[in-house]
Amino acid sequence: MASPARGSRGRGRPTSALLTRDRITDSAIALVSRHDYRHLTMSALAEELGVSTSALYNHVSSKREVLILIQERLNAQIDCTGFGIHPWDRALRTWAHSYRDCFIRHTALIPTVAVLPVADSPETLRMYEQVAQGLHEAGVGDADVVDIIVGVEALVFGAAYDASTPTDIFDPGNRTDIAPTFTRLASARPRSSRAAADRAFGTALDTLIAGLHVRLGREKDDE
Template identity: 30%
Template structure:
């Protein structure tokens, strides 16, 4: 449509797919093929390597032919992001308690970011919402309907969980990237620092750290994530119990 805003075109593609071809050769690609190829490039080479030219080469088509389907990289990213947000908690999953659902959803989100670490480079503050992302949010919110929270608070809780997941995974991904960029192994890196740290601990200036057990820094990323998620959801559970107790204690309205 002439004069159509790029965001509107992206939304049409997300919700309605490609429009029927009016003239010219019949489309030889599907949006799903295009999106999957784009994700494969980003997974293998990083987000910076994903371009319309690289995507056309991956699909074995001319770059100009690709523009018949997707107008530019920004539009392509709208399709890609909506695709990757579809988690493993599918429609029809038997209903369970809110805590189990949030644990599953958070674990799925962690695995999504670990599988596609380039997602951490994307600014999702103003997402173009397609059926994948809306469906994902619907599944998450459906697990919170029984909580004694307002709709606004439920959205805040979802935002809080996402912030925890992305922050945790970002640390893990950055750690792996830092290890890959140095010419030292993990063990060699810390062996170089050991004499300085031992002297610091023996100086008496850092008594709390000096008294810590030898395995204090041996916790793995998954173990750390599980502990943080448990503590976060424990807090939600206590707030739920507090509100329910207050509700039962309140005298009925006349």
């Protein structure tokens, strides 16, 4: 039997040379999306990639580095370009909708990405900088800018989960007597769970932005 030509690779597992950080990120996202964030371990990721764990460690130093790669990938998809171009309320609305859309596609990643420090994530820092500059230039007080960003993120992550809830989540079954008003009003919502989630998110975001308008107006009056 002829031996493989020098320099050629036989069949079997890909060698670690075929690994790239993009491929590692793709596989990590796929692994979490298919199961949940608790299944993301270095050994499970190596198996997903078809390589040894030691080969994986040649490209990323730890699970934390993998999580940062995921954070970078997702936050790079979020549109915050409207700040500095459009009025702050339009830019904030675009950013929030884009943020939610991203995490509707990757809801399983919220528990990991939402709690990562920003120090090693340039894309996250760039996003926050654009939003912070836009709010600051709109007249939002220094003490409130980051709180508003955190508040929008809390709304976004909750709304991303809401978009995947079952259609009968508010069905009280045979306990209508406990909450008759809520049951009647919940039954009037759109039948599509996604349409209901979109409406709820839009209402909450509009309310937040309207409140910010009032607050900014009061602060200007006090100057």
